[in-house]
Amino acid sequence: MSPTARLPAAARAVVGGDRRALARLITAVENHDPAALPDLRALYRRTGKARIIGLTGPLGVGKSSLINGLLALLRAQGLKVGVIAVDPSSPFSGGSVLGDRVRIERQVGDAGVFVRSMASRGHTGGVAATTREVCRLLDAFGLDVILVETVGSGQVDVEIREVATTSVVVLVPHLGDEVQSLKAGLFEIADVFCVNKADLAGADLAAKDLSELVSLGANPEGWRPAVVTTSTQTGTGLDVLWSAIDAHEQFLDTKDLRRLGERRRLAREIVALVRERVGRELTEALDRDPDLNRLLDGLVARTIDPYAAADRLYRDVRGKG
Amino acid sequence: MGRASTPAPPIRVLIAKPGLDGHDRGAKVVARALRDAGMEVIYVGLRQTPESIVDSAIEEDVDLIGLSCLSGAHMALFPRVLNLLKAKRLGDVPVFAGGIIPDEDARALKKIGIRAVFGPGTTLEEIVTTARRIARSHA
Numbered sequence: 163m164s165p166t167a168r169l170p171a172a173a174r175a176v177v178g179g180d181r182r183a184l185a186r187l188i189t190a191v192e193n194h195d196p197a198a199l200p201d202l203r204a205l206y207r208r209t210g211k212a213r214i215i216g217l218t219g220p221l222g223v224g225k226s227s228l229i230n231g232l233l234a235l236l237r238a239q240g241l242k243v244g245v246i247a248v249d250p251s252s253p254f255s256g257g258s259v260l261g262d263r264v265r266i267e268r269q270v271g272d273a274g275v276f277v278r279s280m281a282s283r284g285h286t287g288g289v290a291a292t293t294r295e296v297c298r299l300l301d302a303f304g305l306d307v308i309l310v311e312t313v314g315s316g317q318v319d320v321e322i323r324e325v326a327t328t329s330v331v332v333l334v335p336h337l338g339d340e341v342q343s344l345k346a347g348l349f350e351i352a353d354v355f356c357v358n359k360a361d362l363a364g365a366d367l368a369a370k371d372l373s374e375l376v377s378l379g380a381n382p383e384g385w386r387p388a389v390v391t392t393s394t395q396t397g398t399g400l401d402v403l404w405s406a407i408d409a410h411e412q413f414l415d416t417k418d419l420r421r422l423g424e425r426r427r428l429a430r431e432i433v434a435l436v437r438e439r440v441g442r443e444l445t446e447a448l449d450r451d452p453d454l455n456r457l458l459d460g461l462v463a464r465t466i467d468p469y470a471a472a473d474r475l476y477r478d479v480r481g482k483g
Numbered sequence: 484m485g486r487a488s489t490p491a492p493p494i495r496v497l498i499a500k501p502g503l504d505g506h507d508r509g510a511k512v513v514a515r516a517l518r519d520a521g522m523e524v525i526y527v528g529l530r531q532t533p534e535s536i537v538d539s540a541i542e543e544d545v546d547l548i549g550l551s552c553l554s555g556a557h558m559a560l561f562p563r564v565l566n567l568l569k570a571k572r573l574g575d576v577p578v579f580a581g582g583i584i585p586d587e588d589a590r591a592l593k594k595i596g597i598r599a600v601f602g603p604g605t606t607l608e609e610i611v612t613t614a615r616r617i618a619r620s621h622a
Contacts (some may be wrong), residue, residue, distance in 0.1 A: 182541050182544075182571075182572065182573075185541055185542050185543065185544035186544050188544065189492075189495070189544045192491040192492070214491045251517060251523075252519070252521075253517050254519075255520065256493060256520065256521045257493065257517065257518035257519060257520060257521040257522050257523060257524065258518060258523050258524065259514050259515065259518050259524045260524065260525045260526065260543075261525075261526045261528075263525060263527045263539060264526065264527060264528045270532060270534040270535050271534065271538065276542055277539075277542055278542055278543065278617060279523075279525050279543060281523045283493075283494070311529065337568055353581060437519050
């Protein structure tokens with residue numbers, strides 16, 4: 163029996179290089195379709211090989227164009243590359259316009275590239291709730307590097323850290339003075355700072371400010387973020403950017419930080435999975451169980467307080483499990 | 484996973500302009516209307532080849548494709564997109580079209596499988612309603 167013979171059909175097709183099967187499985191993951199679970203479980207042990215690189219930063223700084231540049235660079239090195247580009251969903255209609263493919267130029271029919279647009283679907287933090295799982299599918303598909311582009315991020319959008327092993331924070335000249343870079347949030351998560359649009363005036367100053375920030379000290383893991391300048395307009399600096407990313411990836415390996423980081427992320431992931439399940443069970447129990455339902459009447463009548471009611475609900479559901 | 488299914492996943496639609504044609508205002512207006520109707524619009528814009536359109540349709544697993552053409556090359560480009568879709572086992576993805584397309588051509592395009600052709604003056608409401616009706620349901 164071949165090693166793939168025991169896989170469920172969709173998983174087998176993905177491992178076999180079927181692009182359409184991969185695309186459909188991604189849709190199933192995005193839609194939380196429980197039918198995809200056997201495939202996801204089967205594919206998990208085939209993951210962990212791809213390097214997942216995040217590009218984040220405010221809107222309009224050139225993230226998609228940088229990804230386009232990196233894509234060409236990595237393909238020239240013979241690496242297979244996946245791109246996941248996240249754009250926001252409308253909080254009003256739920257719809258979205260996913261426009262990152264406009265910037266991506268590639269050879270038609272190149273089997274070494276797979277690009278997928280994702281809508282954030284109400285998830286905050288810069289990525290979609292399922293971006294991590296979609297990365298895993300691209301990993302199982304056999305891609306070497308996965309470039310993840312976040313939505314245009316604000317100061318608190320740092321969830322790319324849960325997805326990528328190296329995070330590049332992309333900035334442009336004139337975004338603010340050096341005090342901005344001291345603030346918490348986005349600037350804290352950078353493994354690499356990239357000042358893009360270096361063809362514009364002020365890029366040197368921005369890079370200098372960031373270099374000063376970096377010189378204030380290494381991050382808690384002992385890494386001092388690199389500062390690079392790029393221009394996708396002139397095509398300069400992309401090789402330097404990739405070298406900086408690569409240096410951080412090597413740092414993770416030499417310090418055993420890749421394994422430790424993944425361990426922490428996976429711990430959070432399984433806790434989140436359990437939390438979701440327990441949350442659903444609790445809600446269902448409240449709806450169904452007449453005794454528990456009376457708790458709500460008691461709360462409204464002020465005969466019981468929310469903390470006591472929560473205790474009661476928790477004990478009740480746990481007792482049944 | 485193990486999460487409850489959301490009631491109705493959004494329709495994913497690809498909006499593309501095949502060929503050499505510099506006018507994308509119409510395609511953008513339609514993209515925005517479909518967004519406002521709750522769809523996820525993968526907008527690839529200008530100067531797409533039929534091959535790149537079909538590559539995008541595969542990777543994005545779209546339920547619907549909208550092609551726009553104002554250059555007059557629709558009779559050359561649209562059938563090529565349809566044929567390529569069939570060749571790549573995507574024959575079940577419905578395609579609609581918009582642009583400056585004479586009635587006679589519109590009839591011919593519908594005959595070969597374009598599901599709807601929208602000319603100047605079509606209301607956005609009509610486009611949205613039709614798009615919803617013809618979109619492939621998530622299997």
